[in-house]
Amino acid sequence: MTKKIAILGASGYTGAELARIIATHPEMEIVALSGDRKAGMSMGEVFPHLRHLGLPDLVKIEEIDFSAVDLAFCALPHATSQAVIAELPRDLKVVDLSADFRLRDPAEYEKWYGKPHSAVELQKEAVYGLTEFYRDEIRGARLCAGTGCNAAAGQYAIRPLIEAGVIDLDEIVIDLKAGVSGAGRSLKENLLHAELAGGTMPYSAGGKHRHLGEFDQEFSLLAGRPVRIQFTPHLMPFNRGILVDAYVRGEPEAIHAALAARYAEETFLEVLPFGALPSTRSIAGSNFVHVGVIGDRIPGRAVVMVALDNLTKGSSGQAIQNANLMLGLPETAGLMLAPVFP
Template sequence: MTHKIAILGASGYTGAELIRLIAQHPNLEITALSGERKAGMEMAEVFPHLRHMSLPRLCRIDEIDFSQIDLCFCALPHKTSQEVIAALPGDLKIVDLSADFRLRDPADYEMWYGNKHAALAQQEEAVYGLTEFYREEIRGARLVAGTGCNAATGQFALRPLISAGVIDLDEIILDLKCAVSGAGRSLKENLLHAELSEGYNPYAIGSTHRHLGEFDQEFSKLAGRPVKVQFTPHLIPANRGILATVYVKGDAQAIHDTLAAAYADEPFIQMLPFGEAPSTHHVRGSNYCHIGVAADRLPGRAIVFAALDNLTKGSSGQALQNANLMLGENEEEGLTMAPLFP
């Protein structure tokens, strides 16, 4: 069975990544692509690397006949996404890649994003889109909220450890390095080559990074009590990739064993041998996440590492993985390509 797909915000990086992935899927057909500022343009003009594909022209959202669409990917900025999704047909399956439906409490959304929630009815039905941990809920969902890419990386490293009680919940330090594509395609002065290359810098330090809202929500739910991690993201001069280095208090071998058991049957999570650390080079362009554990020199402390591609496993690949479940497809369909190396 062929499912007809629309991608809203197809002129951004995550939209282009969705197109790249769906091109390998035998049962999905892209029938509508929106890009408000680039409406009327061919995708080959916007992303020349896609010129070999036969794709519809970019159009405005109000030009799409959603009665002919089986599932819609929404790759729009936060706030815009809420407004658009609230106006879409109530029976349309949607995977949202923005932040607009990730936080279950509308008050938390307002605190972290500075806007009142504009789609409360849709928020009530939204399922958090971390596939490996919400698989059954996603399978029956109409609206799935994709996670933040930083939030997904940190959660892959920590969720099984919190659930199993093998680490001190008050001693978690998350140091994260993320590539520039995570900031989107809009022009920003600090992302110019001369400003970014040959160095890296922390950003959104202290309590200001919005993905802290996801960490607080998900980790506290798992633990049954408030859990707040120390988290500092760093912007690195690379196009793709996230590497999380997490410092925890607990037995390193038990931590490795817990993660290995939790992910033993997960097709996209690869555990490294004890003592090895992953690299963003080894997951580039793929839907895989590599996790490693090493003992710290301080007794009773360990270091957990997680690496993934922010545009694939951290966003568009996760979105397709969720869409497969929602459409009754094989969860791995269109996502088993090997990473690009070097």
């Protein structure tokens, strides 16, 4: 039976990406779309590339009849999500794409996001949404917290290496390049074409980026001791995509073997032949992740490279993958679209 879907916050980039993917999903139907500031508009007016889909018009959240909805995707801003989700029916399955439920410790949430969490009981209930590592928990979840897109990319590079014990946990450096859509659709001066095109810049450097909370949480849990990494993201003048260069101490061949073994059965994770380099062009618009490993000229060091689409596998595609599990559908349903090239 077709599952009825609502998208809250459908007027943002992740909301549009959800609608684009679900449009060809064999077992999901979008029955409600919310967009507070754009309520009353059609989705085709907000996103002309979706004009042909015949989607419901945007409404305010309070106008949605959730008794007719099987699962809601919450693509709202940070802090807004926790307040909205707290008011939704308790039997409604929810996949949240914001940061509101990613961190298990309320003190850590307050540290990284600057305010106390207002729905601590829900925070305890949420399951972290990195699908390939929390699949069993997600199947039984009512509330799934999607990962940060940067956090997902970095974890795909490092988690299997912690599991296999093939790297020095005190020497992990992640250098990340992110497309501008990761900054959202709000009007921001530094994202104007004249100020962004033709250049690049680091942001939230020096241990200030909020996704470090996820790295700290997940890597330390996995290792059984505190793990702190160095992490610098860079804003790049392209629309979508993330490229990670993770610098680690360990034997390159053993690192490649650990990644290949861990992802051998994963549909969306492709480990390239040793020495091959991934590109954001090769995964654009898809739920696929390409992972590469090269040795360094310094013996005993390696670089792990990961390319994924921040709007798809980093956010909306991951959300649908998790929703498939929560609804008892095939995990890959609706997500096998090939990347767009060129």
